[in-house]
Amino acid sequence: MGGKTLFDKVWDDHVVVPENEQTPAVFYIDLHIVHEVTTPQAFDMLREKKLPVRRPDLMLATMDHSTPTVPVNDLSALDDPAISAPEPAKQIRQMIVNCEEFGIELHGFGDHHRGIVHVIGPEIGATQPGKTIVCGDSHSSTHGAFGALGFGIGTTEVGHVLATQCLLQRKAKSMAVNITGKLQPGVSAKDIILALIGKIGVDGGTGHVIEYRGETIRGLNMDERMTICNMSIEAGARAGMIAPDETTFAYMKGRDKAPQGEDWNIAVERWKELKTDADASFDKEVSLDISDLEPxxxxxxxxxxxxxxxxxxxxxxxxxxxxxxxxxxxxxxxxxxxxxxxxxxxxxxxxxxxxxxxxxxxxxxxxxxxxxxxxxxxxxxxxxxxxxxxxxxxxxxxxxxxxxxxxxxxxxxxxxxxxxxxxxxxxxxxxxxxxxxxxxxxxxxxxxxxxxxxxxxxxxxxxxxxxx
Amino acid sequence: MEKLTKLTSKTTVLPIDDVDTDQIIPARFLTTTTREGIGKALFADWRFDAQGNTIKDFPLNAPGIAECKFLVAGRNFGCGSSREHAPWSLVDFGIRAVISSEIADIFRNNSLKNGLVPVIVDNDTHQWLLANPGAEVTVDVEARELRLPTGKTVTFPIDNFARHCILEGIDQTGFLMQNVDNIGRFENNRSWQP
Structure with a gap:
């Protein structure tokens, strides 16, 4: 029997009830990021069914999609039509109410860590290797840059995670993307992922979880790795992952939600195991040499x-x-x-x-x-x-x-x-x-x-x- | 969600590949906090011009569209954003199945939770459907079959559990809730805590 891929390892670690022919796996989620646009109907479902949020401590809430990009020092600013239309303002206010009612900490206006869902998770150290991370946003694949399994879900599933901290999932197939070569000056990670999508198509990754591998990836910093994993969904992939390494650990160390003290050392030892075994195989493999890549x-x-x-x-x-x-x-x-x-x-x-x-x-x-x-x-x-x-x-x-x-x-x-x-x-x-x-x-x-x-x-x- | 076992209806055809969920429902309509009347926003920028006038030659504006419960779409329908507003708007508009040679993962998953049946067919069948708008076809969820007026029958893949939920018209939250003991045990027995 062959070894395990990085995806296999993270998958296996989160199966509450295994899948069988009749039912998908009950699959545990370690971090659920919630924002104002894809959650209101899910909170309403909780109210209808009289359910609490099972693990408010595993929620990370912010407002980013419909917020104005001018300063909002006071919520009344949202009443100014030059700052916000009424509907997004209503949605933002509803988000505040929902988080208060269900006991979820919200990174709202005035908070140092308010920002785009996929930026703040890594920024505060909540995004960690080996975690399963979901959000009602398809670019949840971003978190894969840390060796996490991150994927986008719909609002019904947002409700599932709020209520049970689990999803019903069928395991996806695996796909290796091997990237080699050194980037030329003026060419960056965005060019790599655009070129890859151009090569495999907007459906090239459908049904698969991608693992980005190879010397080029090892040479990228975390911001660049996030750029690449972020756009996995633009190739139709369920998620994109990169095995964690010293670059990952150096980025994470000392961040608010990262393990501290002795817990940090224990976590790093565990995270070091999160890589594809030498004898593992993928369902699909693609290679890209970026030595001569142009913008x-x-x-x-x-x-x-x-x-x-x-x-x-x-x-x-x-x-x-x-x-x-x-x-x-x-x-x-x-x-x-x-x-x-x-x-x-x-x-x-x-x-x-x-x-x-x-x-x-x-x-x-x-x-x-x-x-x-x-x-x-x-x-x-x-x-x-x-x-x-x-x-x-x-x-x-x-x-x-x-x-x-x-x-x-x-x-x-x-x-x-x-x-x-x-x-x-x-x-x-x-x-x-x-x-x-x-x-x-x-x-x-x-x-x-x-x-x-x-x-x-x-x-x-x-x-x-x-x-x- | 509304149950569906078997339905015979005409098709409407949108022969464009890679239709993304931003087209199905543009982001500016996601500011709603409910699902009420969301079908009005379906394909808003393809159905209406900037002044709100109906674009006559768009398939979903054709006379008799209310009789078409099935949308035949180009390859890779529903790619892009995870917005569940996409299947919500299709269902609210009256569509009960999307038929294509390929349907994007998240959209397919969201559709199954809303009684919208994603029907994936082989290329030949797909080409025939694209070339024959208005054809009366049968989607049989029970038998996992699509039946064409030519007499041809093809089977389509659908997850057993999702099929069960659509046949019974039940949502999946209840099933997950039945697993609370398993979930609690899992949380207590983990080798590390998130």
Whole structure:
């Protein structure tokens, strides 16, 4: 019998009742992150069935999706139509009520750790190797960067976890993605994951949990690993994982919710076992050599419609392909390089961390954002915001003419007032270029923080290698 | 959820691949705290223009759409966001099954919890359905079969437990609640605590 994969080990450690032909496994969840958008109906289900939250201590609650990215010092600010529409304001208030009623600690306005769900989990040390982590948000795969099993769930399942701390699950298949080679200057983790999705397609990982492996991954810092795991869902994968190592432990040590003292040493010994055995096998394997990888930009309406920045968009005669190209108002056989830009958005659970902010600052330093461009920089959490300000990054951003805003999901999904107008083109460090994702009729080009910064200066889609 | 054992209905066809849940229901409609009337937001930006006018040639705006309980979609339907509002809006609109050659994982999982049957078929059957909008087909959950008007019958995969819940119209929370003792034992016997 072969050895176990990292996924097998985390899976086995959480099976309360094994699956059989008739029923899925009862599967235990160690950390449940809750936010205002995908939970109200689940809390209502608890009220209807008169159920408590089983483990409020294993919940991590914040507000990020529909919150404004201007300061909210007082909840009454939400009544100002210039700050928030009435519906999101109602949802935010409901979240506060729900957390109070069910005894869940909420990282709300004014809290140092309010921020994007997938940013604050790692930031406070709640995200740990070997944990199972879910959230009513598909980018829960982000937490896999720590060797956790993180995946997105719907609101019914949010209710299941609130009530029982468990889900009914069938075990997914496993997929190895082996990444080798050294990144060239100006090329970053975002380019790796975009290239991978371009290679395997938006359904290349469907039914599978990916494990990212290889020398390139070992060389990445935690922010970069999170960028990669974050977009696993854009390849359709259930989750994406990376085995923990010294880089992981160094990032975690001393964080609020990380084990302390002797518990830390015990935990690290346990975490070191969380790797795929040499004799384990995967259901599927893919390899990617990134030695010659160029900056990647999307040209269509899903993340697999991606090309190297200087290369022409392919020509494919297909209904769905042509619909996407027409929506984006781009032409096959021409590169995206040089396309006029209206908005540049730096932020989201994919690219709003210190590594990203520093990469952007390095390119923007002493430069000006082009006059035709509005550039918004939205940090992933309030803690990141103050860290960036301590490092002096905010001054670089504002001197360049960029907007430096409060933490939240912001223009990644246009649930608050940060939206694209019809026809506007946005170079975005987020994760989805779906039609209208950033606002009805808006056009999204996904790119790295480096490409976003270079494009902001140039006013057109630009190659970051010309700006470093 | 409403039970479903067997249903015969016409299909409506959306022949686009990789339809994501942002199209099924755009994010700006997720600010609701209930599920009431969510079908109005279904495919909002494909059904209506910026002024709110109906886009006539969109399949879900066709006359007689109320008789179509099945949506035949291109490959990889429901990819992207985990929003359960997507199946909620389809069900509220009147759709009871989504038929495709491939359906994204989270959407499929969410659908099964709301009595929306994800029917995955082989490429030939899929192509036939895409080419024959309005065909009257039968989705038989009991038999795990899709029957075409040509007389062809294909089986589709559906998890035993999810099938049981759809046939009986029961939600899964009750089953999980029956396991509280097992869950308590698991929590007490772990070698480490989260």
């Amino acid at each position: 990647q930009v999307t040209f269509g309406t899903n993340p697999a419609m991606v090309a190297s920045i200087s290369k022409a968009i392919p020509k494919i005669d297909d209904l769905s392909f042509n619909k996407a190209i027409n929506y984006m108002q781009v032409k096959a056989d021409q590169p995206m390089l040089g396309t006029k830009v209206d908005i540049v958005f730096v932020g989201s659970c994919t690219n709003s961390r210190m590594t990203d902010l520093h990469s952007v600052a390095k390119i923007l330093d002493g430069k000006k954002v082009a006059s035709n461009v509005r550039m918004m920089i939205v940090p992933g959490s309030e803690a990141l915001k103050s860290q960036a300000e301590t490092d002096g990054l905010d001054k670089i951003f504002t001197a360049a003419g960029a907007e430096w805003r409060e933490a939240g999901c912001s223009m990644c999904l246009g649930m608050n007032s940060d939206k694209l107008g019809k026809g506007q083109l946005c170079v975005s460090t987020s994760n989805r270029n779906f039609e209208g994702r950033q606002g009805p009729g808006g056009r999204t080009v996904l790119a790295s923080p480096e490409t976003a910064a270079a494009s902001a200066i140039a006013g057109v889609i630009a190659d970051p290698r010309d700006y470093i």
